[in-house]
Structure formats: structure tokens, C-alpha cells
Amino acid sequence: MTEPRLRAEGLVRTFDRSAGIRGVDLTVQAGEIHALVGLNGAGKTTLMRLLLGMLQPRAGFVEIEGLDIRVAPRRTWAGVGHLVEYPLAYGELTSRANLELGARLHGVAKENIGAMVDAVLDELNLRQYASRRSGRLSLGNRQRLGLASALQHTPRLIVLDEPTNALDPSGVILVREALLRRARAGAAVLVSSHHLDEVARIADRITVINAGRVIGSLDPGGVDIERSFFELVHTDDRVGVL
Amino acid sequence: MIAALSTEADKFFRSRVTLATTVMQTLGIGILLGSMLLAVQRADAQTIAKFGALANPGGWPGYLTSSSQVTAVAALLGFGVVLSWLFGREFADGTITGLFALPVGRGTLALAKVGIFFAWAVIVSIGLVVALVGLGFVFGLGALPMSAWPAIARQLIVTLLTALLALPAAWVATLGRGLLPGIGTTIGTVVLAQVAAIGGFGAWVPFAAPGLWAISGGLAVSPGQLMLVVPVSAAFITLTVLAWRRLQLDR
Numbered sequence: 273m274t275e276p277r278l279r280a281e282g283l284v285r286t287f288d289r290s291a292g293i294r295g296v297d298l299t300v301q302a303g304e305i306h307a308l309v310g311l312n313g314a315g316k317t318t319l320m321r322l323l324l325g326m327l328q329p330r331a332g333f334v335e336i337e338g339l340d341i342r343v344a345p346r347r348t349w350a351g352v353g354h355l356v357e358y359p360l361a362y363g364e365l366t367s368r369a370n371l372e373l374g375a376r377l378h379g380v381a382k383e384n385i386g387a388m389v390d391a392v393l394d395e396l397n398l399r400q401y402a403s404r405r406s407g408r409l410s411l412g413n414r415q416r417l418g419l420a421s422a423l424q425h426t427p428r429l430i431v432l433d434e435p436t437n438a439l440d441p442s443g444v445i446l447v448r449e450a451l452l453r454r455a456r457a458g459a460a461v462l463v464s465s466h467h468l469d470e471v472a473r474i475a476d477r478i479t480v481i482n483a484g485r486v487i488g489s490l491d492p493g494g495v496d497i498e499r500s501f502f503e504l505v506h507t508d509d510r511v512g513v514l
Numbered sequence: 515m516i517a518a519l520s521t522e523a524d525k526f527f528r529s530r531v532t533l534a535t536t537v538m539q540t541l542g543i544g545i546l547l548g549s550m551l552l553a554v555q556r557a558d559a560q561t562i563a564k565f566g567a568l569a570n571p572g573g574w575p576g577y578l579t580s581s582s583q584v585t586a587v588a589a590l591l592g593f594g595v596v597l598s599w600l601f602g603r604e605f606a607d608g609t610i611t612g613l614f615a616l617p618v619g620r621g622t623l624a625l626a627k628v629g630i631f632f633a634w635a636v637i638v639s640i641g642l643v644v645a646l647v648g649l650g651f652v653f654g655l656g657a658l659p660m661s662a663w664p665a666i667a668r669q670l671i672v673t674l675l676t677a678l679l680a681l682p683a684a685w686v687a688t689l690g691r692g693l694l695p696g697i698g699t700t701i702g703t704v705v706l707a708q709v710a711a712i713g714g715f716g717a718w719v720p721f722a723a724p725g726l727w728a729i730s731g732g733l734a735v736s737p738g739q740l741m742l743v744v745p746v747s748a749a750f751i752t753l754t755v756l757a758w759r760r761l762q763l764d765r
Contacts, residue, residue: 287764321611321763324614324615325614325615326611326614326615326762326763327762327763327764328762346617346618347617349615349616349617350617352615354611354612354614354615355611355612356611357608357611358607358608358609358611358612359612360609360611360612360613361609362525362607362609363607364525364528364529364530365524365525365528369524369528373521373524373525374612376517376520376521377517377518377521377613377616377617377618378616378617379517379617379618418612421612431615
């Protein structure tokens with residue numbers, strides 16, 4: 273079996289009032305879409321922060337392409353695209369300028385930026401907003417802009433926290449297709465969501481998180497995925513209470 | 515570093531905060547001094563006496579000495595607000611999450627922010643001198659005498675040193691994860707400078723020294739005391755870069 277594009281082992285990071293992550297193992301392979309599902313407060317965003325170095329774990333480690341992220345070189349990070357909580361969109365810049373800024377920060381060569389930005393503007397149907405300042409975009413279009421910034425440089429690893437937040441149905445379809453295209457091209461994709469039917473459409477694997485722990489997985493092709501999800505969560509909650 | 519500088523320059527120079535502060539720092543201070551000059555020209559002897567150097571020695575040297583005095587306070591506030599915004603806005607707007615997991619390190623981004631800020635401060639310092647000289651002509655001070663040139667140099671140096679002295683705002687805005695802690699620190703710095711100046715030990719307090727140096731025509735503060743500004747600002751740059759490098763989004 274090939275090395276996972278992303279690997280986390282024994283991750284622990286807890287906060288006051290018992291929130292946090294408690295001993296999570298996780299892998300994402302090249303060419304797969306791995307979905308994390310869980311209720312609000314289950315620990316999805318904290319886990320993503322740990323995976324991207326926004327938080328240091330108290331125990332455990334994270335590797336990208338076999339390299340510990342604490343010592344990962346620039347080349348490794350240049351192949352990562354992410355959106356966690358807020359889009360990288362500065363209100364005073366136009367959509368195009370924001371995408372150019374994102375490309376520069378990801379180390380894209382100057383001569384390739386123009387064509388790359390044009391392509392992602394078309395792919396996520398943002399062309400009509402290219403010259404508009406992002407501060408004047410709707411929440412949904414701002415989210416789409418953030419996704420465009422995370423996806424435009426053809427990353428080998430994509431990490432997205434609730435990517436379809438605030439998107440209208442057409443935006444959801446655009447993002448879904450963009451992720452499927454990239455996974456087919458070999459990217460490893462990790463997405464978190466609480467829209468079970470949405471992740472079931474695109475995910476190869478679905479991992480369920482509750483109270484900061486991985487409590488099981490769901491079959492993306494299963495008949496009643498919602499029932500299976502709640503059975504897992506409620507069983508875990510009962511065990512936790514006992 | 516080039517990517518960090520170019521992205522920070524884009525954000526900084528296209529922002530309305532930068533534009534508004536540039537206008538206030540140059541024309542605002544200039545017009546304030548011009549108005550005081552006008553008041554001196556029209557007021558009675560008793561009122562004129564309250565205007566300090568603007569009235570005595572008066573003329574270009576008095577006008578430029580007064581402008582340095584105003585700059586030491588007003589520019590510290592202006593520079594502090596800009597630094598608070600420059601660093602704190604990433605937290606307030608939530609864009610900080612996008613500045614992780616990049617080939618450009620956060621320490622490099624912080625250093626680029628300081629570099630862009632200081633480049634802008636040089637532009638503002640020169641712009642303020644140009645505005646002050648222009649308004650001096652407009653308000654009838656006449657031809658610029660040779661004796662005014664040292665005061666012009668002091669005005670320029672005071673503005674640049676004041677920009678350096680605003681740097682604690684960048685560090686505290688980072689630690690406090692927002693704009694307000696930086697702005698509060700700036701106000702605290704102004705108060706500290708005033709207390710030090712009134713208490714008579716301002717020459718040894720870097721936050722007060724440039725203003726005292728300019729007002730006294732360079733006599734009340736030695737070059738060594740004035741240069742304390744450099745290590746103090748270097749310390750705050752180091753603290754800010756380290757804070758960004760070690761940053762964790764744990765709150």
C-alpha cells in the first residue's frame with residue numbers, strides 16, 4: 273500500500289470543559305475523498321486545525337507525504353490547499369486580486385498566475401465577480417472565492433472545513449464537481465460536514481467523530497446513512513454517560 | 515520573502531485605512547499647525563504667549579519645532595492605529611487561518627508587514643515635511659532660511675522614530691488577537707511618554723525622547739539617549755515575529 277498523503281496518529285488536544293480531540297488516528301490516500309462527519313462541537317474543526325499546524329497536539333503527530341508537519345519543507349506546503357472556518361479573502365481587494373494573492377502565497381510562479389486565476393474563476397463561476405471587491409460579495413460568493421483560492425493551484429492535499437457552508441444549490445454542485453475532478457486527478461481530499469447526504473454523494477470513506485474521538489465509519493453507498501450516523505452517535509453518548 | 519512583501523504591499527496600499535491615515539498624518543497635522551500659525555498671527559499678546567515655540571522664536575524654526583512636538587504625539591497615535599489594524603485585522607477578519615499551511619512562513623509574513631509599514635512611514639514622513647513646508651509658505655512665513663533646515667531634519671527624524679516607537683501595538687495586537695489591544699497599547703504608550711516628559715526623566719524613556727529632543731532643538735536629549743529607540747523597536751519586531759512564528763489558534 274502506498275504512503276498516505278495525510279496521516280495523523282494518536283492526536284490529542286483538549287481544552288477547558290472537556291472539548292477537544294482525544295486520540296484520533298486518520299489517513300487520507302491520494303485520489304480519495306475522505307469525509308469527517310459529526311455534530312456541532314464534535315471536534316471536526318479542532319482536528320483540521322491540528323492537521324494543518326494551526327494547533328500543536330499535546331500528543332501524537334501529523335505527517336503530510338510522509339513528513340512530520342513540524343519539519344515539512346516549503347515544497348510540501350506548496351502542495352496543500354485548505355479552507356478552515358473563514359475564506360482567505362480581503363475585503364479591499366477584488367476577487368481576482370485575492371486569487372492572485374493566494375497563488376503567490378502558495379508559491380505559484382508569476383508567469384502562471386494569470387491563466388490559473390482565469391481557469392478557477394470559470395470553474396467556480398466567479399468570472400462576473402472578478403473585478404468586484406470581495407467585501408461587496410455575498411456570503412456564498414465569498415465562500416466560493418475562498419474555495420477557489422484553496423483549489424486553484426492544483427494541490428496534492430486538500431483540507432476543507434464545511435466547504436458548502438453558505439453556498440446555494442448551484443454552488444454546492446460546482447464545488448462537488450471541482451472536488452471530484454481533483455480526486456480523480458490524484459489529489460487527496462479531506463472534507464468535514466454535517467450534511468450527510470451531501471458527503472455521501474462524493475466521499476469514498478466517511479469517518480464519524482463524536483466528543484473528540486473517531487467512533488466509527490459509514491458506508492457512503494448505504495441505504496439509510498442518517499439512521500446509521502445517529503445510531504453510532506447515540507450509542508457513543510450512552511457509553512460515555514455510563 | 516518576495517511573495518510575503520508583494521502580498522502585504524497589495525493589502526496595505528489598497529486599503530482605505532491606509533489612505534485615510536496617510537491623509538490624516540500629513541494634511542491633518544499640517545493643517546493643525548497652519549491653524550495655530552494663523553491664530554498666532556491674529557491673536558493678542560497674552561494669547562500668543564501660550565503658543566510656545568510657535569510664538570517665540572516664531573517664524574520657520576518655531577513653526578517646525580512646534581510641528582515636531584505635535585507629531586511626536588499625533589503620529590504615534592496614527593502609526594499605532596495602522597499597526598494595530600495591520601496585525602489585528604487578520605484575527606478580526608478570520609483570514610489568519612488562511613495564513614497557515616503555506617510555503618511562506620508566518621514569521622516571514624510578520625516581517626513583511628513591518629517592512630511594508632516602515633516603507634509607508636518613510637513616505638508619510640516625507641509627505642508631512644512637504645505639507646508643513648507648503649503650508650508654511652501659504653500662511654505667510656516667507657522664504658525658507660538656512661536656520662530652518664536643522665528643524666526640518668528634526669521633523670523628519672522625529673516622524674521616523676515615532677513610527678518605530680509604535681511597534682508595541684503590532685506585538686500586542688498579535689497577543690490579543692485583534693485591533694483593540696493594539697490601539698489600547700498605543701494610547702498607553704502616549705500616556706507613558708507624557709508622564710515621563712512631565713516627570714523630568716523623558717530623555718531616558720525612548721517613547722518620550724524623540725519629542726523632547728525635537729522641542730529642545732536637540733539639546734535636552736543626547737544622541738545616545740535618542741538611539742535607545744533602535745534597540746527598543748528591534749526588540750518589539752523580534753517579539754512580534756516570534757509571536758507569529760509560534761502562533762496557535764487556541765482561542
